[in-house]
Amino acid sequence: MKKILCLWMTVGLLVTGCQQDLDVVNPNAPTTDLFWKNATDAQQGVNAIYSTLHRGPIVLWQWFYYTVRSDEAFSQSPRTDIPNNMDKFLITNYNFGETNWIYGDNYIGIFRANQVLDNVPNIQMDEALKSRLMGEAKFFRGFFYYNLASLYGNVPLILATSKPTDLPANATRQEVWAQVVKDLTEASGVLPTKYSGTDVGRITKGAAYALLAKAYLQQRQYDQALTPLQWLVEGEGKDIYSLMPNYRDNFLSTTENNAESVFEWQFATNPSEFTDNDVQTPNQNYGSPLAQFVAPLNVGFSDAEMQRWVVNEFHQDKTTAGERDPRLAASLLYDSTDVRGPEFTQIYGQTFAQRYGTTGNNRGRVWLRKFQNDAEPGRANEGFRSANNYRFIRYSDVLLLYAETLNELNRTAEAYPYVDRVRQRAGLPALTQAKPGLDQTQFRAQIMHERVTELAGEGHRWNDLDRWGYFESQEKINELAQRDPAFTTFIVGRHRLLPLPQRDVDINPNLQQNPNY
Structure with missing residues (x-):
């Protein structure tokens, strides 16, 4: 599309x-x-x-x-x-x-x-x-x-x-979630399962069901989430979606709208533009600026970086061949994206060692690779109009959500095969073999790990933490602060939500600011 x-x-x-x-009335304006x-x-x-x-x-x-x-x-x-x-x-x-x-x-x-x-x-x-x-x-x-x-x-x-x-x-948060559920339920009833030709990339029944399941899960309504997830995993969806054999194909511009894509945002190069800058020109927004802002230092703005603990999550498991989880190199750019180290790790045509040296603070920095265009031959930097699509919901996300839902419904043994599919695509041993017999609490912790290694940086982590109750107690916030010092300033009862724009509150007597702001 x-x-x-x-x-x-x-x-x-x-x-x-x-x-x-x-x-x-402007006589030249559409009405x-x-x-x-x-x-x-x-x-x-x-x-x-x-x-x-x-x-x-x-x-x-x-x-x-x-x-x-x-x-x-x-x-x-x-x-x-x-x-x-x-x-x-x-x-x-x-x-x-x-x-x-x-x-x-x-x-x-x-x-x-x-x-x-x-x-x-x-x-x-x-x-x-x-x-x-x-x-x-x-x-x-x-x-x-x-x-x-x-x-x-x-x-x-x-x-x-x-x-x-x-x-x-204001509506309450519960009322807003209820409207989300209503709209997505009605949409899922009329949308087609797939498209062809130039319509590929438009919204499908599967996308509506996947987002509906996410909306139910954010409310911890696991019984209700089961129905759309079952359609995706055990019903008609199982013949539409599948995991790509090569994990990195989910992040390359040459393999867009593939079998794993459930809800993909379509970007393109605007043929009327000959530069990749931030000049405000007509119809300049075909592409995405995300790559520019998250690209490594001296390649893009480097305004966002991944925490080093995320790298360590990938080291918890080795493949059945005894090698490192291949999703690490596909997900992150850091001193050892190439397992041999900074002298071999390529960062847009130069080694990590050439760009940043092998000592000092830059040695420990980690950037998200998933939205980048470093696979393009000769690419030396990023720009404001990346044509690389954003795969917002992938089928692996759906499989992990299904496993999480089954576990929360005390059906842990039934949840194992769906985690196994995600792990085995990465070459890891099946969880059924590696950790059989987990109880509900242990399996929940395992799901938390699996979602980091499979979905790191893809825009789901905040909602995952919210769903798992991390923003509701100081004890949980302290746990987050061990991984991210920014959470030392998190205030329970305030920062779970952002403030509403004060300008809107000031001009609208019916609108109230969010609690404790």
Whole structure:
């Protein structure tokens, strides 16, 4: 789906004056009287929702809050507001730009989805296509509220096309999760299982079921999560999805939309652009800036780095041939990505030793490799418009979630085979052989380990920790602080959620700030 258009929807928005009617209609601007007339309008309206994923706050800064704010990564960016707000829980500015942009861009996506849901039912067009497009819009509204529930919690529920005069009140986090479940359930009922041609990459039934399962799991509703996971693992999904034989194929631009991809964000090189800089030019957001911000020192900005303890997790198991877990080299760039050490480890055309030496602080630094483009021949650095797709939900994630769900339902013995599939793809011995007879608590701890080695840096760690109860007691926070010193400033009852943008709270008398901010 590399050809989805980046359509900026501004249909029907007017500015309201305070004392007198100053509304002036631009005769050249599209309006709801002119748009939403035919199937092309419906298609373009849905494409506009997809283009929200190209916006920097969603693909970049939201990843920071899911990953850098967790214990698996950190920031030592020279922009001190990034580590303070996104890593160290030193949040003093409730209008911090990047935080507000994430909040605002998720609502931009919701606005676009609501426009489709409000207007497409009235269009005379093929009913099967209409149903599918409505399903895509419901999926995305559920997805954007999934992010808002995960990061901000008690946000307004806006379920119709908003107007400038709207002053919505907070919903509870539970109410937001309930809406996520409703939207994804309805979407899963009408979406196709797969696409062909230029439609490959659009939202499928499997993507809706996978995100629905995640939403249930975040609420610890394991019984409800079982149904969508069973469809994916034991039902029709088992004939659609599978693990790629080569783990690294999940992170290369040459192997996108493969059999392991369940929900993949589509990026591309804009053919109208001849530079890879941050100049604000029309339609420049086909690509992703994430690689630029997480790339190693002197390759990109190095604004996010992985904690060294993550490397150690990969050393807990050897393959059946007695070798190192191959996922380590596929996941991270550090002094020993090549097992022979810094003189052999390649960092964009130079060895680690050439770039950073073999002594000093740089020797211990670790960067995420998964979103990088170092596999491209001759690539010396990263840029703002990477065409490498973001595989947000992979089938291995689904298998581990299914195993976790079965374990939480006291069906631990049944959970083993799904962990085995993930481990054996990496060449590790089956858990059935390596650690038979684990009880529920022991198996839960094993799942925590497996999700680090399989999914490190992919944007799930914060929600994993939240689901496992790490933000609810000081004892658990102290455990996190052993791996990530930033958690020494975490305050239980406050930092589980981000503050709502204070600017919104100030202008909306119906909106209350999150607790303890």
